Amino acid sequence: MSDAEERLRVLEAVLEAADRLADAGPVSEIVDHAPAECCRALALDRCVLSRIDDGALVAEAVHVADGDAAAVLGALKEAPVRLGYPLLEAEMLRRRRAAIVPAPEDGDAAARHAFAGVMGWGEHLAAPVVLEGRVIGFLHGDRAAADRPLAAADRDGLQRFAAAFADIFERAVLRRRLRVQRQELRQVASWADARTSELSDGAIDLAVERDAPAGDEPVRAQGGDAALRDLLTRRELDVLEHMVRGETNADIARALVVSEGTVKFHVKNILRKLHASNRAEATSRYLRLSLRHDERALP
Secondary structure, three states: OOHHHHHHHHHHHHHHHHHHHHOOOOHHHHHHHHHHHHHHHHOOOEEEEEEEEOOEEEEEEEEEOOOOHHHHHHHHHOOOEEOOOOOHHHHHHHHOOOEEEOOOOOOOHHHHOOOHHHHOOOOEEEEEEEEOOEEEEEEEEEOOOOOOOOOHHHHHHHHHHHHHHHHHHHHHHHHHHHHHHHHHHHHHHHHHHHHHHHHHHOOOOHHHHHHOOOOOOOOOOOOOOHHHHHHOOHHHHHHHHHHHOOOOHHHHHHHHOOOHHHHHHHHHHHHHHOOOOOHHHHHHHHHHHHHHHHHHHOO
8 A cells, every 4th residue: 555545544544533523421421432533443442531730640541452451541640651851742842742752772661652551552553632733732643553553644644633632632622612601591591580570460559659668778578587598589479479379370360460370480489498398398498497587586
């Protein structure tokens, strides 16, 4: 096979591996599967994915064709590698290109080859993982078969795989962040809707409104325990007091001059905040707290 044909074969294998990795799911699964997909694409026997943490390389995931990957990963995590001279990876931080690292010729391999103390590297590949213009980690891999030495096509293939992994990892992280943001926005919207309903659904009374605070002081419910006032809004306390009397949602809606749907919304929030599964449990919680309040008020 010519060099051009070999490069094309490796490129196709890397693209297929990237497609599989993109379908792996959440961020943790992408990280865990990356070394195995790298080995599959480049016909490697071992691969280590590491991250840069405070100037050191820390192993994140490992694939070992013949061996206990979990044990190897545990040993690597106990031996983080400082990124500094004479480590070859320290120079690769600047060049940001993959390389074929030759087998060590002396007994000081651990000083120049990352993870050599655990992996016992001979000739192997190394490539930086670059994201947003900075190196966030490394991929290392080797091939045990002596009849298949590493070639330029393998080096370039690892470079492409590292770039593909960085893109897939970034997209997965952004998707996760968007999900978190959406959940937070829903919570804010729910809170704002509850506050708005208090402003728009309450009946306006001349005497009550005249004596109401001007707005500098928060409005507090007149009855009930302080713990309830801390947990529930004024409108939720109103609804809870009607619930304690055994009134239905329709009864409460008529008494408070609001829609039945608004009452249901408040009841749902009350049950959630009181950690109650039904109205009876919420009533019991209310009575217990009120009883404590009354007992403290006795002379």
